[in-house]
Amino acid sequence: MGNEQQPIWRRAATHTLHTSLILKASLEERLHEQTGLLLADNEALLHLETEGSLLRMSEIAHRLILSRGGTTKVVDRLEEMGLAERRPDLEDRRATTVSITAAGRQARIEARQVIDAILEEMWAAHLNDEEARLLVDIMDRVAKANRGEG
Numbered sequence: 839m840g841n842e843q844q845p846i847w848r849r850a851a852t853h854t855l856h857t858s859l860i861l862k863a864s865l866e867e868r869l870h871e872q873t874g875l876l877l878a879d880n881e882a883l884l885h886l887e888t889e890g891s892l893l894r895m896s897e898i899a900h901r902l903i904l905s906r907g908g909t910t911k912v913v914d915r916l917e918e919m920g921l922a923e924r925r926p927d928l929e930d931r932r933a934t935t936v937s938i939t940a941a942g943r944q945a946r947i948e949a950r951q952v953i954d955a956i957l958e959e960m961w962a963a964h965l966n967d968e969e970a971r972l973l974v975d976i977m978d979r980v981a982k983a984n985r986g987e988g
Contacts (some may be wrong), residue, residue, distance in 0.1 A: 865956055872952045873945065874919065878902060878912045880949045883921060892935035894927060921945050955985050 844852075866877050875883075885901050886893055893901075899909040913936055916922035921942035927933035938946075966971070 843900055861957075861960055864960060865953065869949065874914075874950050875945065875949050876915070878904065878908075879915055879921075880946070880953070882909075882912050882916060882936075883938055883946045883949070886938035887943060887946050892925070892927075892937050895924075895934050895936060898936060909983060915944065919945070953963050975977060 862877070869896055870876055873880075881902055883900055885898060885951065885975065894947070895906070896907055898904075899906055902909065902912070904912065913922060913924060916923065916936075919941075920939060922936050924936050925935050927935045962970070
């Protein structure tokens with residue numbers, strides 16, 4: 839079945855997924871080249887910074903939608919770069935908590951500037967504010983419905 843014969847919802851979903859993969863791959867590559875961070879590293883730092891306190895490894899895994907092993911790799915990288923540190927959880931000796939360091943906060947500022955510049959070039963330059971608002975509304979609705987919130 840050619841593209842023009844597919845239902846429009848299938849074409850929209852396919853285009854959304856394909857475009858997302860293109861943008862993510864380019865963003866990942868360029869972010870890593872310019873900052874040494876991967877997208878998952880940046881996302882972990884964002885959650886640690888936003889939370890303002892310690893997060894358990896299990897909570898980081900949940901927020902990043904990663905396995906325990908994947909989360910361990912991310913936190914290992916962040917620790918090696920001096921951007922985060924692990925500590926035993928004082929309330930539960932079986933758990934480990936992670937906090938962002940001052941260097942991690944600085945890395946987040948730099949990463950945000952890089953990401954914003956890349957997204958402005960790759961995304962914002964190709965749509966106006968009304969189109970962007972419409973996309974946000976649509977993606978929010980689809981995300982909520984698929985998380986069981988809608």
